[in-house]
Amino acid sequence: MRTKIVAGNWKMNCDLSETKLLLEGLAGNVEAKENKKVIVAPPYTNLHYAFESLKDSPIAVAAQNINENESGAHTGEISAKMLKGVGVEYVIIGHSERRSIYNETDATLAAKTNQAIAEGFQVIFCVGEELESRKAEKHFDVVKSQLKNGLFQLNENEMENVVIAYEPVWAIGTGETASPEQAQEMHAYIRQLLADKYETSTAENTSILYGGSVKPNNAEEIFSKPDVDGGLIGGASLKAEDFLAIVNSH
Numbered sequence: 001m002r003t004k005i006v007a008g009n010w011k012m013n014c015d016l017s018e019t020k021l022l023l024e025g026l027a028g029n030v031e032a033k034e035n036k037k038v039i040v041a042p043p044y045t046n047l048h049y050a051f052e053s054l055k056d057s058p059i060a061v062a063a064q065n066i067n068e069n070e071s072g073a074h075t076g077e078i079s080a081k082m083l084k085g086v087g088v089e090y091v092i093i094g095h096s097e098r099r100s101i102y103n104e105t106d107a108t109l110a111a112k113t114n115q116a117i118a119e120g121f122q123v124i125f126c127v128g129e130e131l132e133s134r135k136a137e138k139h140f141d142v143v144k145s146q147l148k149n150g151l152f153q154l155n156e157n158e159m160e161n162v163v164i165a166y167e168p169v170w171a172i173g174t175g176e177t178a179s180p181e182q183a184q185e186m187h188a189y190i191r192q193l194l195a196d197k198y199e200t201s202t203a204e205n206t207s208i209l210y211g212g213s214v215k216p217n218n219a220e221e222i223f224s225k226p227d228v229d230g231g232l233i234g235g236a237s238l239k240a241e242d243f244l245a246i247v248n249s250h
């Protein structure tokens with residue numbers, strides 16, 4: 001059975017005092033449930049605090065990025081070992097903002113994914129097309145190529161530690177969501193790609209999340225689709241009340 005996941009990507013928001021407030025609103029209000037996972041991804045500086053304050057809650061901690069190298073002369077970067085040391089379990093890789101603003105290529109993302117998996121993390125691997133590609137009806141090709149070149153180098157066993165997030169770029173932070181039908185169509189396509197490349201069981205067991213303007217008022221409908229296994233939430237994860245409403249609509 002696939003794990004249902006709601007993950008909050010805080011992006012570059014929340015200093016330490018804001019992090020304390022937000023986590024106070026979450027810890028204690030999320031119940032542990034079988035086959036359900038709630039994750040928060042605060043900025044690097046607050047990961048340790050998040051881990052410590054969520055120790056007695058079922059909420060797991062994710063990092064928003066990772067460096068593909070083990071250590072050394074990479075000024076400003078953060079390694080797998082450092083993340084492990086502060087209790088991080090999940091790593092988001094390939095977010096569209098990393099791809100577009102920080103020029104992370106498929107090759108870089110493949111290297112980051114390999115490093116994260118080798119170091120024992122669960123990877124949330126993001127894919128998604130820009131508006132132009134959607135308009136040109138190239139969205140399936142874009143997502144296929146992102147998966148093929150950034151993720152599908154992993155073997156069958158390694159794929160057990162992967163969650164895929166479909167985040168159409170035109171729906172991120174815009175208030176515009178993919179329709180539940182558009183999300184379902186792409187998620188089913190991704191699952192078919194998994195089935196073509198790996199065992200059927202891998203395709204069946206991989207959680208595929210939707211991201212892009214998920215809010216309390218649209219989460220339930222999107223999550224009701226058979227191949228949508230949860231969400232990767234940006235803006236609405238910054239308010240405990242909204243994030244909890246999304247978690248509870250699943």
Ligand SMILES: O=C(CO)COP(=O)(O)O
Pocket residue numbers: 009095167171172173174175211212213214232233234235236
């Ligand atoms: O990018 C996202 C999550 O990673 C989605 O962001 P929004 O929910 O703010 O659209």
